[in-house]
Amino acid sequence: MVVSIQIHAQFVRGRMLVRICLTVIVVAIVVFVVYPKGQAFAGKALGRYKKIYKHRLTTVINSPVPSPTTASSPTPVPSPSIKPSPSATSSPVGSWPLQSVSTMKETKDRVCSPRDIIFIDRWLSKAVEVGANYVSIETPYDNPSCASALTYTKLWISRARFKGLKIWHRHMPLAFEGIYSIAKNSQSSYLDVITNYIKNNPTLFAADDIFTPIPEPQNGGIQGITYCSEGVCQFRDASYFNQWLRDAITQSKQAFASIGLQDKIKIGYYGFDGFVAWGHNNPDWNGILEDSTVSAMGNITIDHYPELVGTSMTTDLAELEKRYPGVPIIIGEWGTVTGGTVEQAVKNSMGAAIRPSVRGFNYWHMGISGNEALINEDFTSRVQFDEVRSFFKR
Helix, strand or coil, X not given: CHHHHHHHHHHHHHHHHHHHHHHHHHHHHHHHHHCHHHHHHHHHHHHHHHHHHHHHHHHHHHCCCCCCCCCCCCCCCCCHHHCCCCCHHHCCXXXXXXXXXXXXXXXXXXXXXXXXHHHHHHHHHHHHHHCCCEEEECCECCCCCCCCHHHHHHHHHHXXXXXXXXXXXXXXXXXXXXXXXXXXXXXXXXXXXXXHHHHHCHHHCCCCCEEECCCCHHHHCECCCCCCHHHCCCECCHHHXXXXXXXXXXXXXXXXXXXXXXXXXXXXXXXXXXXXXXXXXXXXXXXXXXXHHHHHHXXXXXXXXXXXXXXXXXXXXXXXXXXXXXXXXXXXXXXXXXXXCHHHHHHHHHHHCCCCCEEEXXXXXXXXXXXXXXXXXXXXXXXXXHHHHHHHCC
């Protein structure tokens, strides 16, 4: 009974709502159709509604739609040790196409006590600052018992390339001169050591690198001509010495071709002393380099410190030019190894090397330690740093 009464009440309310709606519609028709003022009122109301709607629609369409908010990943902040430096190849044009600084005191001499990456990066930044476009890496081909020379070499080369520097490879076999407690040995096949190193370590090399099979090979001893340490001569005579120089270039070229760098590496740049190159300080001697050897090398590279023997770079370069007219000259090593005013020594010797025949200069060494060093242990510049830079950034 109760349910029936509720249903009936809902039905009655529904009928009343329908009647009210019909009444409103009829009244609206009468007002809008019969009375003009009603029509005007309706038109104004409709127009105002359209303006409001249009404004709101335009605002919505022209408003920028916000992008979904996503959590941004933190930007890695490089540590000071790997902060990118300006490329050395973009530095001002200097006095020579090849401008290098030597790492020997920090590479060859420190295989057993290697520097860390922070030190190496700071050292190389100073090389860029002084105006070098190459850096000479001097490490052994083989590993002494104390440490891995190869690992240390890879670190120096990778960091140097990061700084925009090209590499002058000046590696040496331990037994060639007898270093790191390895006995000097003239029986080893050093050409195999050299070529196997190239083939086994292709990532160490890149186009435009310089490769010296063995720097200052005369120091291994040429029987009857140069001093043979430990009584062991690596070369039995001058003719054999010349043949070895040419063979080392030929076989190195073949090794580089096998790793995809055919004709892309500059090979030779041995670093002879004045006695071997042109008979320095001996009027009856013209050196021992054969024409075919000079042709194979393409230049004559000298590691020369005239101040040590009482001469000058000006005089000695004039003698070398006279002995080999038209042959390009590279200063493979020079530094202020003697006492006195080092700034003036730089001006004299590096200034003398500014001539058309000289195509490159490798300063030995940048540091650390020694009268010739360009930087101190704390990486501050020594007095001759600015003088060297003035030649590298002319």
